[in-house]
Amino acid sequence: MAELNRRSLLRTAGRIGTAAGLTALAGRGAWLAAEPFAGREAAVLDRELRIGYLPITDASALLVAHEQGLLQAAGLPSATPVLFRSWDALAQALSVGAVDAVHLLMPLALQLRLGKKVPLKVVSWGHTNGSTLTVANTITNTEQLSGTRLAMPAWWSIHSVLSQRLLREAGLRPVIGEPARPGTVELVLMAPAEMVAALASGSISGFAVADPFSAVAENQKIGHVHRFLGDLWADxxxxxxxxxxxxxxxxxxxxxxxxxxxxxxxxxxxDHRGEAGALLTGAGFLPQPEPAVTKVFTRTQQPYAEVIKHADWAPERLGFSAWPHASYTTALVEQLRTTTIDGDTSFLPAQAADAHTDLVDDRFVTTSLQRVGATIAARQELIAP
Structure with missing residues (x-):
């Protein structure tokens, strides 16, 4: 049995204290955490849990929870997760009750809950970082994006929020619904699965999206990472x-x-970054080439020294944190106020902190973290160009 180390558990909870008692148990390749699941023989739902996901590494926690038997061990058998190609399709499936649990863009969850009154709750974070602004090989500075088109996966996304911050810092104006001209950058919506091909064809100059699409573009030598979004907003x-x-x-x-x-x-x-890519692609959850997916989990800073501005933030590192910090939700609402969005934003509350109370139910993840001996620490939101 391999005991989880302190660093792994710190990453898991998201700036929390140490935890003890979690162990890895081999069996059909499944990894079971013994302590949290002791005495879980009885099922807690009269049917299988229905999971929906997009084929991106942001879905890793949900997919691993299914594939490694963790949901089953917790008393919650799950059906094979259902793949969706766009955020709109995934959000619609959750809205109508076709699925029970998903990984969802935080800004989109805000819009659905507060703006469209969809009955949903965020119950934990699934990860931190893991997204990039990837551009054509000919582009070496942000100013060169002037007069071009950038693809976003959704208007209500951290990708749109942070890309627009970066563009404005470079003196460029993001526009929606009008052709780009010098001094502006046209933002267009595109399903993540279509972005690499669009970059290869030259129909866009770049895209901001979750991985592994930056790694696919790099491995195919049709684009490169211009900025890690974790280098614009830490964790x-x-x-x-x-x-x-x-x-x-x-x-x-x-x-x-x-x-x-x-x-x-x-x-x-x-604890298994070197194995995660093979597991997710081998099980058929992620259709991208295994080397690209593995690259996302195992990136180091050295190849990206020229594009990383805040090395101490480890922006290239896909992190795994469960605790949904209220400071993040509050800061996100404030950022959305200054983001160009094709849609109504009037529902954003006057008091940004109220959004967290409405959207997030942290009772369950609090118990989960307590069960592994974790103590939650406050965090400071670090947002910089």
Whole structure:
């Protein structure tokens, strides 16, 4: 048995204290965390949990929780996760109840919950960092994006928020619904799976999206990382584990089992970065080439020394954190106020902190972290060009 180390558990909880008692148990290749799941023989839901996901590394915690038997061990058997190609399709599936749990863009979760009154709750973070602004090989500075088109996966995304900050810092104006001209950059929506091909064809100058698409573009030598978005906002949460409100209200034990399994999956990922890519591609969850997916989990700073501005933030590192910090949600609402969005933003609350209270239910992940001996620490939001 391999005991998880202190650093792994710190990464898992997201700036938390140490934890003890988690162990790795071999069996059909599955990794089981013994302590959180002791006495979980009885199922906590009368059917299988239905998971929806986009084929990106942001989904890793949910996918590993299923594939490594962690949900099953927690008393929550899960059906094979269902792949969706766009955020709109995934959000619609959650909205109508076709799936129970997803990893969802934090800004999109805000819009759905507060703006469209979709009955959902964020119950934990699934990861931190893991996104890039990737550009054509001919582009070496942000100013060269003037008069070109950049692809975004959704208007309500951290990708749009941070890309627009970067553009404005460079004296460029992001525009939506009008052709780019000198001094402006046209932002267009595009499904993540289409972005690499669009960059190769020259129809866009770059894209901001979750990995592994930057790694695919690099390996195919058609683009390069211009900035890691974690270099613009330290340890930001692109996506969060989000469930339907009725699951919280009617089956709280199932939500508890879900967050327990997510915390355990994050621990596995933190300790098995060299294996994660092969697991996710080998199981058929991620369709991208295994070398590209593995690259995301194992990146080091050295190849990106020229583009990283805040090396101490480790922006190239896909992190795994469960605790949904209120400071992040509050800062995100403030950032959305200054972001160009094709849609109504009037629902954003006057008091940004109110958004966290409405959107996030942290009771379950609090218990999950307590079960592994974790103590939660405050954090400071670091946002810089």
């Amino acid at each position: 930001h949460a692109c996506c969060a584990i989000t469930v339907r409100q009725d699951l919280v209200d009617q089956h709280p034990q199932a939500v508890q089992a879900l967050t327990d399994a997510v915390v355990a999956a994050q621990s596995w990922l933190g």
